[in-house]
Amino acid sequence: MSLVERLIAWGERTELPDALTRAAIAGLVWRTDRALRNVSPGADAAFAAGMDRFPVAIHVDAANAQHYELPPEFFGESLxxxxxxxxxxxxxxxxxxxxxxxxxxxxxxxxxxxxxxxxxxxx
Incomplete structure (x- = not known):
């Protein structure tokens, strides 16, 4: 796990001021934008071709279990x-x-x- 991944995981478990969270997100967007500008021509086509080998969704059972573990009353109160x-x-x-x-x-x-x-x- 990279340092950035560790910091993101920590930030998701920690209450942080909105200003700090927004600054961190802006930094990640800037970093990703910079990385995407340096992608070689044809890389997007290669990525798309590679994605064809993967299923549309993975860990579906775990996602569904998490989604449906809440009682219907919760959704009545929060939606x-x-x-x-x-x-x-x-x-x-x-x-x-x-x-x-x-x-x-x-x-x-x-x-x-x-x-x-x-x-x-x-x-």
Whole structure:
């Protein structure tokens, strides 16, 4: 495990001031951006070809067990009326959780160019 990986693991277990967390994230983004600028031509195609040899998801059973170990009441208390746990969009500080859920769903529909009468398969 590299020093950076150890620091990330430590930071995830520790309560840190937001300013420090944001500075660390900005540093990681800068470091990754710099590394990606030095990638040789064709490296992205080689990476994509290599990824074809891997399954879409690994450790699925462990992820599902962690996801479903919480009782339904938890989600009733912590999520909005749509039980949307993937994201919300708070477009103002005064927005309620229900409004943020509705706004996120509306943005998804807009970005996907969904219209009445379409048949949609949601996974």
């Amino acid at each position: 909005g009326p749509n039980r949307k746990y993937s994201s919300c969009y708070f477009d103002s500080p005064e927005a309620s959780l229900a409004e943020a859920e509705d706004r996120a769903l509306a943005l998804t529909m807009e970005h996907a160019d969904l219209r009445d009468g379409q048949r949609i398969l949601e996974l």
